[in-house]
Structures are given as structure tokens and as C-alpha cells.
Amino acid sequence: MGGLPTLRIEPVPLERKVRPGDDLAELIAESAELEEGDVLAIAHTVVSKAEGALISLDEIEPSPFAKTLAERTGKDPRVVEVILREAESIVRVGPDFIITEVRGGMVCANAGVDESNAPPGYVIVLPEDPDRSARELRRRLRELVGVDVGVIITDTQGRPFREGVVGVAIGASGVPVLADRRGDRDLYGRELKITIVALGDLLASAAELVMGQADEGTPAVIFRGLKPELERFEGPRKARAIIRSPSRDIFR
Amino acid sequence: MGGLPTLRIEPVPLERKVRPGDDLAELIAESAELEEGDVLAIAHTVVSKAEGALISLDEIEPSPFAKTLAERTGKDPRVVEVILREAESIVRVGPDFIITEVRGGMVCANAGVDESNAPPGYVIVLPEDPDRSARELRRRLRELVGVDVGVIITDTQGRPFREGVVGVAIGASGVPVLADRRGDRDLYGRELKITIVALGDLLASAAELVMGQADEGTPAVIFRGLKPELERFEGPRKARAIIRSPSRDIFR
Ligand SMILES: Nc1nc2c(ncn2[C@@H]2O[C@H](COP(=O)(O)OP(=O)(O)O)[C@@H](O)[C@H]2O)c(=O)[nH]1
Ligand SMILES: Nc1nc2c(ncn2[C@@H]2O[C@H](COP(=O)(O)OP(=O)(O)O)[C@@H](O)[C@H]2O)c(=O)[nH]1
Ligand SMILES: [Mn+2]
Ligand SMILES: [Mn+2]
Ligand SMILES: [Mn+2]
Ligand SMILES: [Mn+2]
Structure with a gap:
């Protein structure tokens, strides 16, 4: 268990600029045909704008x-x-x-x-509390289209040691963001040591490929049918869990 | 310009364990129908094993x-x-x-x-020189199947500040690994400031979703038709370019 079958990542362009008070779920539902099992990754930029941040x-x-x-x-x-x-x-x-x-x-x-x-x-x-924003967007999508999608809120960030920016998950609901592979065995039967995979950040980085950074007007993507696959992994479902606590961090 | 159309990431499972002296290109060509424009991401584990590392x-x-x-x-x-x-x-x-x-x-x-x-x-x-390994694998694939694919060699690594491991590009050939978005304009006509996207690492992280970490036996994936899309970006084509030089790094 662990790898995934063929992955499809579909752009969800929005027609216009998002403004404070907008119902993001409505804008998304107008642009995309959401299906049971989808995972939606959405740039915090539009979440922030809709929330008036x-x-x-x-x-x-x-x-x-x-x-x-x-x-x-x-x-x-x-x-x-x-x-x-x-x-x-x-x-x-x-x-x-x-x-x-x-x-x-x-x-x-x-x-x-x-x-x-x-x-x-x-x-x-x-956003004030991106995990709450993700939960709220998921709830509202369920209300509007009757479909339970996983939601990841993304940001584009730099990092030490490496040039360039990547995607990270800053909010999540309905999908595990860390996959604990402890106890899983490698091809030779040995138990894994690098055990925790930052699933949420992998999804965010994959999403960035399709969203872009500029005037693409594509603040969201859909991972088609990925939710059941991800649910095989045990792991926390709030993006906050990805944040390393200072006591575990040797770079602070 | 910037975002990508629907992205397909297909697993390339290999039937057996890779051993020193193996012709990786041959093993890949047996498992996958490579097409012009594909980008192949491959875990360094099998590159290392084939090279006797x-x-x-x-x-x-x-x-x-x-x-x-x-x-x-x-x-x-x-x-x-x-x-x-x-x-x-x-x-x-x-x-x-x-x-x-x-x-x-x-x-x-x-x-x-x-x-x-x-x-x-x-x-x-x-691998001794992962950019060279990528170049050599690309050359050998061209020789065997007559198709010019982009190649990214990946590793799974941790990072400061965040829990869990992600994918990074440690070798590359035939695709830009950093996308310079300088001069590109946002939705409101303003020039971008966060200008460099770590494309190679985005690809590596997306690939990790499909490869897994354990006994999946899927050391490679194909990004179908992605190469022409990536080639719109100007940027260095060796993964070495993603490494931040110590003089530009405030965390060393
Ligand atoms: N349609 C639309 N797209 C937007 C809006 N704001 C940002 N985007 C798009 O969302 C994507 C990500 O934007 P970016 O500025 O990189 O957001 P960040 O990475 O979350 O900080 C790009 O495709 C932008 O063009 C908006 O108000 N409307
Ligand atoms: N078929 C096959 N798959 C392998 C072999 N070695 C590793 N893999 C697979 O390659 C993928 C990545 O392996 P991993 O150990 O995470 O490599 P790393 O991230 O490059 O250090 C997993 O799906 C492994 O099962 C091999 O010799 N043969
Ligand atoms: Mn941002
Ligand atoms: Mn961005
Ligand atoms: Mn490794
Ligand atoms: Mn790995």
C-alpha cells in the first residue's frame, strides 16, 4: 500500500477576481463539476480575499x-x-x-x-484560521452540491537550502495531511524509517503546477477521485499538524 | 502564461529489484509506452542501484x-x-x-x-553526479525508443520548520527546474515579486504521490505531454541550479 494509480489534476479557473464577502464555494461550483471523492486544492489568496483578509x-x-x-x-x-x-x-x-x-x-x-x-x-x-476556512469551504460545498470533497488550502513559499518556491498546505479538511508509513515494509521486507510523508504539501506542490503564480486566474485544482486513496492513510487532517514544533526544530 | 492544463501522472512500475549494471532505460521502456513530450521522474534509489552506488x-x-x-x-x-x-x-x-x-x-x-x-x-x-545520470538516462531512452523525454531524478527529503518528507529534484535533463516568472504580471497588472518557481521540486513532489515510499515497486512516473508546456519557461536545466549557495542562505 502507498503509491497511487494514475493521478489527474484538473484546473478550476474562476471567471473573475474574488472580493470580500464572495461565496467561494458558489464560484467553484459554477466552474467545476465536483464529484464524490474529489480533493480540491485552493490558493489561500482567494480564500483570504473572500474572507476580507x-x-x-x-x-x-x-x-x-x-x-x-x-x-x-x-x-x-x-x-x-x-x-x-x-x-x-x-x-x-x-x-x-x-x-x-x-x-x-x-x-x-x-x-x-x-x-x-x-x-x-x-x-x-x-486567513485567520486556515484549517477553519478549509472546514467551512468543505461544509458549504456539501451544502451546495451535495458532494463531500477533501479541501487543501495552499500557499507558495520559499525554504532554506533550496532556491525557488514550492507549494505548502496551510489549511485542510477531510483528507490526511501527514501519512504515517510506520510499520510498512520496503521491497526487501525491512520496516521503513522515514515514516511520515507530508501528503498535504505534496498535494499543494502538485497543485501549483496547474495553478501558476500570475494572471492564470486558476486559484484551484481538483485531484479527481483521490479522496478514497488518501483515506487509506492514517494521519492528522488539519494542516496545522504539518508545522514542526520549535522544540523539534534544530533550525530555530 | 504559467499554469498548466489538466495534468496526468502515470505510474511506471518495474517488475523486479534493480541491480548494479542494469540498463534502467531498458527496464523503463519495457514497462511504459514513452511518448514525445513526456517527462519521466525517477527515484534516485533505482538510479543509484543501477550505477552500483x-x-x-x-x-x-x-x-x-x-x-x-x-x-x-x-x-x-x-x-x-x-x-x-x-x-x-x-x-x-x-x-x-x-x-x-x-x-x-x-x-x-x-x-x-x-x-x-x-x-x-x-x-x-x-548517484555520483545526478545531473549526469539524468542526461545519460535521457540519451539512452532516445537511443532505445527514439523519443526525447525530459528526466527528473528525485529523492525524498525532510526540511526545516515543517514535519514530514517531500520530493526534491536532485538530477535533471531536458526540462527547466526553475521557472523565472520575472516580468510576468498578476491579475491586476502588477509585476510578480516572487519570481522563481522550483519547478523541478514541484514535479518531484507530485511524483512522490504516485511512487510511494515502501514496497510499491514504482520507482518512476510519467507526466504525459508536459515537456512542451515546461519548455515555455526559461530556466536552468540542471537540478544543481536548485541548490542555494551558502552565501545566499541565511540558515547556515
Ligand atoms: N480567478 C481568480 N484567480 C485568482 C484570484 N487571485 C489569485 N488567483 C489565481 O490563483 C492562482 C494562485 O495565485 P497566487 O497569487 O500564486 O496565490 P498564493 O500562492 O496562494 O499566494 C493564480 O492562478 C492566480 O491567477 C482571483 O481573485 N480570481
Ligand atoms: N521495482 C522496483 N522498485 C523500486 C526499487 N527500489 C525502489 N523502488 C520503488 O521506488 C519507489 C521510491 O522508493 P524510495 O525508497 O522511496 O526511494 P527514494 O525516495 O529515491 O529514496 C517506491 O515505489 C519503491 O518501492 C527496485 O529496485 N525495483
Ligand atoms: Mn500567498
Ligand atoms: Mn502561488
Ligand atoms: Mn533517497
Ligand atoms: Mn522516497
Whole structure:
């Protein structure tokens, strides 16, 4: 047990820009024919926009510390101010980014504050509780189309040691995000040592291939029929479980 | 431009265990009907085995330092000795793993030395030059089946800040591994700031979903028709380009 049969990842383009108050489930149901067993991966950008997790830069007065960091990183001082308000703590300051810990313990650049795909004059912040957002979107989809899909909320993030950004799961509902392979045997009958697979992040990275990063207008994808396959794995179903606790982290 | 149409990822199971001297391209060509435009992702485990990158533990005499590290990490002292021989330097020692820098500059746990899916009494080490392995496999596939496929050699690795392992590209040929999105515009016409996407790692992580980690016997997958899509992106075609140089890395 473990690998999956042929995988299909289908784009779910949305026709228009998402705005605060939008019913995301409705927009998705209009664009895609959801089926029992689907897993939906959706970019947090549109979840944040629908939830009103947008900050108008006009109303931001940068603190002296924000100004200092802005100079050091070449960022807009108002954006740095938003980052500082969103962050629980600063992990490290890089040449043109600030590594932060955010609510819930996730470590990411710039407290997850996005300038790209934000309406002019605004920045996008992370959803208040992405696992709750995933649960709510799943519930609403069940209500609208009568189908129980798994939901993963994704973000695009950098990482130490390697260039470039990848996909990570920041919210989830209805699918395991970590697959515990303990006790499974390899081809020679030996028990596995690398036991925990970050399923949620694998899905998020696979989804990024189809979503893109710019004006593709494709904030979601569907993994067709994947839910029953994933459900064979035991494992936590909240993306929060992927966050390594500082006591287990030798890089903090 | 950027996102991709519906993506199909097909498993390429191999019938038997790979042994030193095996012609991997032949084994793959027997199992899969390769088509022009395919991208093949293949686990380094079988590349290593075919290239004879296996170490017999019987012949390993652990040094005093290896014994000390073995005690500290709970690992087999002979395995630690192999890790030390494979490593260029030790980045950090964790509770049950050793973070190392290996030939070529990649940072990974245990110098990429694998016990799982290694023949009994052996460990698997990384291919000597995975970009060369990818190039050679691609050349040999072209020779055997007359089709030019893109090749990504993958490994399963952990990372700071997040639990669980994901896929990374350690070798590549014929496809860009980093996609430079600089100059591309978002939905509102603004130029992207997060500009470099780690395409190779996205492919590797997507591939892991289908390969599994244990006795699935599926060391490769095919991304059907993906090569022309990827070739729209400018970007380096050696996986080595994904390795962040220490001078650009604030976590070292
Ligand atoms: N239709 C539509 N697509 C959007 C909207 N916002 C973002 N996207 C798309 O969602 C995908 C991911 O966007 P990105 O900015 O990378 O989001 P992030 O990775 O979650 O920070 C891209 O295809 C964007 O074009 C929106 O309001 N409407
Ligand atoms: N048929 C076959 N499959 C193998 C062999 N070695 C590994 N695999 C499969 O390759 C996939 C990846 O193996 P894994 O040990 O995770 O490799 P790694 O991630 O590259 O270190 C799994 O499906 C394994 O069962 C082999 O010699 N023969
Ligand atoms: Mn984001
Ligand atoms: Mn993105
Ligand atoms: Mn490996
Ligand atoms: Mn693996």
C-alpha cells in the first residue's frame, strides 16, 4: 500500500477576481463539476480575499522599526508594518525578506503577506484560521452540491537550502495531511524509517503546477477521485499538524 | 502564461529489484509506452542501484567519531561512517539524523544515505553526479525508443520548520527546474515579486504521490505531454541550479 494509480489534476479557473464577502464555494461550483471523492486544492489568496483578509496600505502608518526593516530589505515600509502586525515573532531577517513565525506557529517569509494578486493599494494577509476556512469551504460545498470533497488550502513559499518556491498546505479538511508509513515494509521486507510523508504539501506542490503564480486566474485544482486513496492513510487532517514544533526544530 | 492544463501522472512500475549494471532505460521502456513530450521522474534509489552506488556494511569499520555520532543519533555506527564518508560537511546534528552538505552543495539529512529499499546488508548512496545520470538516462531512452523525454531524478527529503518528507529534484535533463516568472504580471497588472518557481521540486513532489515510499515497486512516473508546456519557461536545466549557495542562505 502507498503509491497511487494514475493521478489527474484538473484546473478550476474562476471567471473573475474574488472580493470580500464572495461565496467561494458558489464560484467553484459554477466552474467545476465536483464529484464524490474529489480533493480540491485552493490558493489561500482567494480564500483570504473572500474572507476580507485584505489590508489597505493607505491606512498603515509604519513604525520606526518597520522603517528600519524596510530600508534593510528594500520593501515598502507600510508592507513591513503589516508583516510586523501579522507576525508572532521574527525568526531571521534576509536580504529582501523577513522570516517570521505567524499565528499557529507556521514559519514563512513576510508573515505570508502577499502583494501579488492583491487589489491595487491592498495587500493580502493569511486567513485567520486556515484549517477553519478549509472546514467551512468543505461544509458549504456539501451544502451546495451535495458532494463531500477533501479541501487543501495552499500557499507558495520559499525554504532554506533550496532556491525557488514550492507549494505548502496551510489549511485542510477531510483528507490526511501527514501519512504515517510506520510499520510498512520496503521491497526487501525491512520496516521503513522515514515514516511520515507530508501528503498535504505534496498535494499543494502538485497543485501549483496547474495553478501558476500570475494572471492564470486558476486559484484551484481538483485531484479527481483521490479522496478514497488518501483515506487509506492514517494521519492528522488539519494542516496545522504539518508545522514542526520549535522544540523539534534544530533550525530555530 | 504559467499554469498548466489538466495534468496526468502515470505510474511506471518495474517488475523486479534493480541491480548494479542494469540498463534502467531498458527496464523503463519495457514497462511504459514513452511518448514525445513526456517527462519521466525517477527515484534516485533505482538510479543509484543501477550505477552500483551501494555500500556493503560488512566492509565498513566505523571511526571513533562515527561511533560517538551513532550513539547520539541512535543510528548504526557503520551507517554513520558511510554518511561521514559521503558528506562534505556536517551542517547540524539532530536527535536522530545528521544534516549534511554533500558533493555539489546540496543540504540533506544523512548525506542521502538510504537504508530502505537497499538490498539486505547494504545501504544506498546518492548517484555520483545526478545531473549526469539524468542526461545519460535521457540519451539512452532516445537511443532505445527514439523519443526525447525530459528526466527528473528525485529523492525524498525532510526540511526545516515543517514535519514530514517531500520530493526534491536532485538530477535533471531536458526540462527547466526553475521557472523565472520575472516580468510576468498578476491579475491586476502588477509585476510578480516572487519570481522563481522550483519547478523541478514541484514535479518531484507530485511524483512522490504516485511512487510511494515502501514496497510499491514504482520507482518512476510519467507526466504525459508536459515537456512542451515546461519548455515555455526559461530556466536552468540542471537540478544543481536548485541548490542555494551558502552565501545566499541565511540558515547556515
Ligand atoms: N480567478 C481568480 N484567480 C485568482 C484570484 N487571485 C489569485 N488567483 C489565481 O490563483 C492562482 C494562485 O495565485 P497566487 O497569487 O500564486 O496565490 P498564493 O500562492 O496562494 O499566494 C493564480 O492562478 C492566480 O491567477 C482571483 O481573485 N480570481
Ligand atoms: N521495482 C522496483 N522498485 C523500486 C526499487 N527500489 C525502489 N523502488 C520503488 O521506488 C519507489 C521510491 O522508493 P524510495 O525508497 O522511496 O526511494 P527514494 O525516495 O529515491 O529514496 C517506491 O515505489 C519503491 O518501492 C527496485 O529496485 N525495483
Ligand atoms: Mn500567498
Ligand atoms: Mn502561488
Ligand atoms: Mn533517497
Ligand atoms: Mn522516497
